Amino acid sequence: xxxxxxxxFGITGVLALSIGFKDVLAKEPSFSQKxxxxxxxxxxxxxxxKSAKLSGFVPQENGTGFFFAKVK
Numbered sequence: 617x618x619x620x621x622x623x624x625f626g627i628t629g630v631l632a633l634s635i636g637f638k639d640v641l642a643k644e645p646s647f648s649q650k651x652x653x654x655x656x657x658x659x660x661x662x663x664x665x666k667s668a669k670l671s672g673f674v675p676q677e678n679g680t681g682f683f684f685a686k687v688k
Contacts, residue, residue: 654682 660674664684675681 654680656682 654676660676664672664674664686669686670688671683671685673681673683
């Protein structure tokens with residue numbers, strides 16, 4: 617009886633882990649070696665040029681953003 621319970625719990629655990637990992641892997645963003653195009657608006661460019669910071673991150677409306685670094 618004890619052996620049967622351990623077997624059932626073991627199979628249930630493996631099944632739960634495999635389903636969990638499948639969901640995690642499905643949500644992971646895919647990274648490819650392709651170039652990405654980021655459109656920077658005039659307002660965003662002006663904000664970067666007028667800021668006193670030498671580097672930083674500018675969030676965009678669509679949820680993405682870009683890092684910038686000024687060279688003196």
